[in-house]
Amino acid sequence: MQGGRIYTIGHGTRKAEDFLALLKAHDIQYLVDVRSVPRSRFNPQYNQKTVQQFLESKGITYVFMGDQLGGRPQNEDCYDSNGHVNYEAVNKKEFFKKGIERLKSAHDKKLTIALMCSESKPQECHRSRLIGVALSEEQLDVIHIDEKGALKNQQDVMRLVKGSQTDLF
Numbered sequence: 121m122q123g124g125r126i127y128t129i130g131h132g133t134r135k136a137e138d139f140l141a142l143l144k145a146h147d148i149q150y151l152v153d154v155r156s157v158p159r160s161r162f163n164p165q166y167n168q169k170t171v172q173q174f175l176e177s178k179g180i181t182y183v184f185m186g187d188q189l190g191g192r193p194q195n196e197d198c199y200d201s202n203g204h205v206n207y208e209a210v211n212k213k214e215f216f217k218k219g220i221e222r223l224k225s226a227h228d229k230k231l232t233i234a235l236m237c238s239e240s241k242p243q244e245c246h247r248s249r250l251i252g253v254a255l256s257e258e259q260l261d262v263i264h265i266d267e268k269g270a271l272k273n274q275q276d277v278m279r280l281v282k283g284s285q286t287d288l289f
Contacts (some may be wrong), residue, residue, distance in 0.1 A: 123227035126255060128247040129265040132240030136165040136174055142269055143180055143234060150181045150226065150233040154251065156190030160238060188219030191237065191246035207250045220254050227260055240267035243280035252277065 127146055131139055143151065151171075158168035165171065172182035187194075191205060198210045210216050226233050239245035242252075242264035252262045252274045262274040272280075 123260070124229065124231040124233065125263065126223060126227060126260060127232070127234040127263045127265055128237070128242055128245075128252065129234050130237050130240040130242065130245055130247070130267070131160070131163060131166045131171075132238070132267060133163060134240070136171075140175070140178055140180075142265055143175075144178075146234070146265070147232050148180055148234045149231055150183055151175055152183045152185050152189075152223070152233050152235045154186055154189040154191070154235045154247065155237050156186045156192040156194075158184060158186055163238075166238070185219055185222065188215050188222070189235070189251055191250065205246070207246070207253075210250060211254055216254075220251075220258065223251075223255060224258060224260065234265070242266055242272065242277045248274065248277045249281060 125146070127148065129139075129142060153168065153171070160166045165174070168184065175182050193205070193210055193213070193215070195213060195215070198205055198213065200206050223233070235247050235251060237245050237247050242248045248262075248264060252264070255262050256274050264272045264274070264277050266272055
């Protein structure tokens, strides 16, 4: 049975109208905000209330899930000794698993959703490195809308991630 579609998108410095055009081009019904802190000092059009009101006035439902799927969890156990997020640890947390279950439910209901964060390049964001990996493990396809508006699947984005990592040995 074919489910809904799960896209990801980073707002970056896009104008709100350009962002909306990308969502409309892919028939996005729900925008799921996966930012731990849903505001932007440099792009105030993406502050939580502003983006929610804008999207809902255009027929797209806004859903905040940064508390479950955000890239900077509040749980101290999710960080290594250098203060970096440990995605393996996050992946095992109940709050994260519940967030993934909510996305699976949306997929099963045939909803078309986009996960939004601030980083425009998917290979540099937890949308691919954490959430995309977890959804792929659940056999769900993830489609990333990149900084140029092009579509990339999860496998292609992860190849970019691996290609950007320097092998010191």
